[in-house]
Amino acid sequence: MEPIGVLNDGQIYDLQTAEALNISGDVVKADNSAESLEILRHSCAHMMAQAIKELYPEAKFFVGPVVSEGFYYDFKIDSKITDEDLSTIEKKMKEIANRKLPIQRYETTRSEILEKFANDELKQAVLKNITDDTLTLYKQGDFEDLCRGPHLPNTRMIRAFKLTRVAGAYLGGDEENEMITRIYGIAFFDKKELNDYVRMLQEAKKRDHRKLGTELELFTFNEDIGAGLPLWLPNGARLRSKLEHLLYKAHRIRGYEPVRGPEMLKADQWVLSGHYANYKENMYFTEIDGQEYGIKPMNCVGHIQIFKNDLVSYKDLPKKLFEYGVVHRHEMSGAMHGLFRVREFTQDDAHIFCMPSQVKDVIIDVLEFVDSLMKLFDFKYEMEVSTKPKKAIGDDAFWEATTKGIMDALDSENLEYGIDEGGGAFYGPKIDIKILDAIGRKWQCGTVQVDMNLPSRFGVEYINDEGSKEQPVMIHRAILGSFERFIGILTEHCAGEFPFAIAPTQVIFVPIAQPHVEYAKELQKELLYEDMDSDIFDMNESLNKRIRMAEKKRVPMIVVIGDEEVENQTIALRDRRKREQSNISKEEFFTMLNQIQKGSKI
Ligand SMILES: [Zn+2]
Ligand SMILES: [Zn+2]
Secondary structure: OOEEEEEEOOEEEEHHHHHHHOOOOEEEEOOOOHHHHHHHHHHHHHHHHHHHHHHOOOOEEOOOOEEOOEEEEEEEOOOOOOHHHHHHHHHHHHHHHHOOOEOEEEEEEHHHHHHHOOOOHHHHHHHHOOOOOEEEEEEEOOEEEEOOOOOOOEHHHOOEEEEEEEEEEEHHHOOOOOEEEEEEEEEEOOHHHHHHHHHHHHHHHHHOHHHHHHHOOOEEOOOOOOOOOOEEOHHHHHHHHHHHHHHHHHHHHOOOEEOOOOOEEEHHHHHHHOHHHHOHHHOOEEEEOOEEEEEOOOOHHHHHHHHHOOOOEHHHOOEEEEEEEEEEOOOOHHHOEOOOEOOEEEEEEEEEEEOHHHHHHHHHHHHHHHHHHHHHOOOEEEEEEEOOOOOOOOOHHHHHHHHHHHHHHHHHOOOOEEEEOOOOEOOEOEEEEEEEOOOOOEEEEEEEEEEOHHHHHOOOOEEOOOOOEEOOEEEEEEEEEEHHHHHHHHHHHOOOOOOHHHOOOOEEEEEOOHHHHHHHHHHHHHHHHOOOOEEEOOOOOOHHHHHHHHHHOOOOEEEEEOHHHHHHOEEEEEEOOOOEEEEEEHHHHHHHHHHHHHOOOO
16 A cells, blocks of 8 residues: 555654655655545545535635544635535546646745735635744645645545534634634545545434434423533433432442532632642633632542541541542533533543542452443443653652553453553543444543642641551542433433433333223333333324324333233233334333343443
């Protein structure tokens, strides 16, 4: 395969740049590796810009970076781009690819660029963020753009691509600025990879949790209430409360104690925690009796004060406190997306206080917890360890011991993990848990974070075996991350076919006629005693219509009730998922449901 660049110290250079700057390193080939795709996709972004320029000569361009979903380019034209226009732009791009234009890098000076783009306010905005005196341009045919690269040697190599969607974007991501147009796209080196990806996108569209959330009446958003503030409808609230209930037990069995901190704390606490200095823009504040209060963006401080409420002996460690903590964080209005990104959400948050020597065992416990939770929902997952960043507090001994503790724990469980060198928080190393869903997408959810910063800021102490005070290590831990995001991911993962244990409705009863409703109500009540929800479909429609309506609700089981069932106290059961029908006694029905329920232990 053709070489297209070199990788040096984590930085990708194209061949022209490597030659000009005399940089050597590992060769990057056109082989669909992450590095090669970055070069391809960014080159594809330029090719898209060239196509747009040819179709809309007035077009002005901002930036066109590579992102996790492919690439995009932000630009401005006089008309509005629709989905149909995307295929026109794609056609033009194919034409440009076939022209086999060489992509040429050349250096120039800042003043020359300022002059060249004198009438282009978007390029002027880009230049504001660049201070270099020598700048580079990439030219293909008669299109050229200010750019650092990396790029492919020619347009012929960009063959398998697709423009995926059009969106609006604030210039430079700043809500104060004007809205310009953004087109997203994707590219691969071969057609098969592209086709697989496009199929995945189509599947993802079908499973979109915003669409399913409406269909299954799980949640909604309402502009009158405010953006990013979900309203949980009865079905969604049932689902969520079942998930909470399952997890509550799982925490208690593992020695966690439930606690609850207040929704808002005096701002002084956020000054002490460092949030006031470093996180203020993401927080909401209010005032009570002339005193400033901050609405919590995290639950750590409340848990610290709860820990400090008692004199804790080393014998009580590790101490595990958990809370379904409701937090508020300011997200830009453009960044919000269904349940994935909201302004209010609930974390399955826990803080474990332990001695440094216990870090490894605590992490092993957490990993076991993660594993059983992921198995229950049929998720595969990956781990990544982030190590000491350049800017960090704490001595080397702390970093060495805790990072080793984390890795030893993962090794002892035979778990594979990636390493993000230098990617840790300034106060400690962490593990990120990445969920892989049914259609191959990766989602960052839970994290396990070792922290010595907050215990030291808040003077957290325990009494050691010699009777003197010592500072514990604090481990922040969330497995789902947030209920909102996790339920969004789970909805798409199982396409709304939730596992029995947390399904909003586990059974739908379909009485054949009015006299059979009574028996259905009786069964419904008995199910509630067993923590299971059911609905009765006795609306004024034909039996067949009601059965079809029930089938569409993605409910695990449908039970039809007629004379025979009422008389013999039996159940005519359709297991929708196993596609089975059976006639069983009421007792057998309840035993069966309880067995399924019990199988969902975490
Ligand atoms: Zn470029
Ligand atoms: Zn925390």
